[in-house]
Amino acid sequence: MTPQEEALFFYAALCISVLLTRIPRIGMFFRVINTLVHESGHAFMAIATNGSVLKVELFSDLSGMAKTASGSWFSRFMVSLSGYMFSSVMAWVLFFLANAGLYEIVLWVLLGFGLVNLLFFVRNSYGIFWLLSFVTGVGIVLYFNNAMANTVFVVCALMLLLGDSFISTLELFFIAIKKPANAGDARNLKDLTHLPTFFWALVFLCFAGYVLWDIAHRFFPPISLIFK
Numbered sequence: 001m002t003p004q005e006e007a008l009f010f011y012a013a014l015c016i017s018v019l020l021t022r023i024p025r026i027g028m029f030f031r032v033i034n035t036l037v038h039e040s041g042h043a044f045m046a047i048a049t050n051g052s053v054l055k056v057e058l059f060s061d062l063s064g065m066a067k068t069a070s071g072s073w074f075s076r077f078m079v080s081l082s083g084y085m086f087s088s089v090m091a092w093v094l095f096f097l098a099n100a101g102l103y104e105i106v107l108w109v110l111l112g113f114g115l116v117n118l119l120f121f122v123r124n125s126y127g128i129f130w131l132l133s134f135v136t137g138v139g140i141v142l143y144f145n146n147a148m149a150n151t152v153f154v155v156c157a158l159m160l161l162l163g164d165s166f167i168s169t170l171e172l173f174f175i176a177i178k179k180p181a182n183a184g185d186a187r188n189l190k191d192l193t194h195l196p197t198f199f200w201a202l203v204f205l206c207f208a209g210y211v212l213w214d215i216a217h218r219f220f221p222p223i224s225l226i227f228k
Helices: 003-022 026-048 073-099 103-121 125-144 147-178 184-193 197-219 223-227
Strands: 052-058 064-069
Touching: 003 026, 003 147, 003 223, 026 052, 026 064, 026 073, 026 103, 026 125, 026 147, 052 103, 052 125, 064 073, 073 103, 073 147, 073 184, 073 197, 103 125, 103 147, 125 147, 147 184, 147 197, 184 197
Parallel strands: none
Antiparallel strands: 052 064
């Protein structure tokens, strides 16, 4: 694929991902990918810090819940810290792989997220339905292994992940100011550290904002390539 074709497919996929989010109900379905990665971050960190994962739930309103058991303050702190940051970090890593042309590896990583959660973590009905749909979709793209389909599917998925990984932190920041008791991970970190809820929400927002800027700066192809 020439640089011009790659840029064309990239920005076409960007437009498709934006349009998908605007479709009533269906848009919400596609955006659950960020919830999947976010809750996986909590689950993986719990396991990494000698805790355990009791269950993960994914919901149609883009919310989710990872119920973990952690035996130490450090483990609870890291689990609470990991969700938003893990989404941003995974967006960066997957864009790095896609920028190197490793679209098939990105697909396998996405499939891995889906299968691990389906087999070991997620137990609510909507979460299972969504994961079955997601795993099936990724599996079909992998099976046919068409370069154009791989590019469009991966870029759409990564745009959804990147956009929502930032938007979710922005929403959390406003919640932390208006209703700090409902600020989820930021409230948990406040209870653990006694630092204000909005401070932790601001940390998440700044981190996600920096990752968004860095990805756009490093990995988005120059739009001028389309017109060469």
